[in-house]
Amino acid sequence: MSVPGKMPELFWLEPQLRALRRARAQGRLPHGLLIQDAPGGGGGQLALMAAQAALCREAEAPCGRCQTCRQVEEQRHPDLWMVGLEKDAQQIKVDQIRELCDSLALTGYSSQASAAIIDPATALNANAANALLKTLEEPRAGVLLVLVAGAAARLPATVISRCQRLRVQLPGREQCLAWLRQHGGAGDWETVLDVLGNSPLRALAVAPAELRRLRDETWSALEQARRGQLEVAATAERWVRDAFDLRLSCAETWVTQRIVGQLTAPASVTEVHTGAHLPAGDSSMNIRGLFRLADQLRELAFLATTSINKALALEHVLWQVPRTA
Ligand SMILES: [Zn+2]
Known part of the structure; x- marks a missing residue:
């Protein structure tokens, strides 16, 4: 058919x-x-x-x-x-x-x-x-x-x-990857799906290399935020100007990985589970705070289609990051 x-x-x-x-x-x-x-x-x-x-x-x-x-x-x-x-x-x-x-x-x-x-x-x-x-x-x-x-x-x-x-039921990851390779050519689609979920049309609309760059930059900003070293206002301004919705997805992935890290790693073996994506020190992050952060990011993604002041709303969320630590 x-x-x-x-x-x-x-x-x-x-x-x-x-x-x-x-x-x-x-x-x-x-x-x-x-x-x-x-x-x-x-x-x-x-x-x-x-x-x-x-x-x-x-x-x-x-x-x-x-x-x-x-x-x-x-x-x-x-x-x-x-x-x-x-x-x-x-x-x-x-x-x-x-x-x-x-x-x-x-x-x-x-x-x-x-x-x-x-x-x-x-x-x-x-x-x-x-x-x-x-x-x-x-x-x-x-x-x-x-x-x-x-x-x-x-x-x-x-x-x-x-x-x-x-x-609408989204396809499974493998089907999604096969479809993206067929219609979007070669590229790091795994990373795209890691960030966007099995979201075929949204994934097809981005260039994998560009998304990877955005992800790395966003994650490093969040690491800085966690240490209280981020220039929050300037960062918020920049994110709003450049690929805001993709950056929110990258940020949500960062938070989700930390939640998963917390849920799967007993405190004593945290070191074993902290791979490249989970820098040491995650075990000190507060799981309730992380869930709240994930909620706030999702809400922000929804509100982004309204007339709210995106930079100000994002600033508010970024200020929460060190408090989850
Ligand atoms: Zn017809």
Whole structure:
């Protein structure tokens, strides 16, 4: 089976595509579909496949080859609406949703079916989510609303309860490595996955050598921070300017390795377990503090898409590092 999509084939989405085909064949496509994406998991691509399932007229819909499927893939089908963040906006505004619902209430342009994709749905503000509810509750026949969200927990329960969920499952490490070598060429993909997790599309977007450089630099800054020797404000400024999200991932990996080191190494044999990545002295790091640090870094990665002052927020986190020691 081929996965529609102009990108390299996203093999890990095949079970979800099969589920969409089955639902379409049985006339059971839902009105509301919530795609629970994982970082680099291709949730946006899966949303387009769902729209194809709603709009494609071929027997094996979505066929991925007909004119409709191609137009959906290129996001220029007249019965497909895309709603996302407007330039420099932090939230999807209620007016965007009202406009969408008005459009969907009208008959489809070239067919009865219409599809709308809201991505990222977590950017819906409370008013926008409320405005969406009526369409989710009583949609015109043939309307499919697809919401793409990284963390469903951040959506209002009223919206979640009206959607069927489709979860993106990331591939295993070996499959991920093979796919990256096939589509990204040779390189130290192991290190990329160590930092980013099995996050294929996110991994494919980075150059392995560059990520390695970022990781080494970030880890050495954190070591300095641990010893209380880091120029915190200057470092925070620099990270925000240069590959902020990747640096946060590098920092999270540093913390996670220390947590693992603490959990697996009894104090007396810490020396044995402290390899190249675990400098001596880790045993003195406070495990609760490390977990808190990991939480703060994840929260920061989420907030980075909002209007917060990133440098200031990062400074706050960096100041915590010596306190975990
Ligand atoms: Zn088609």
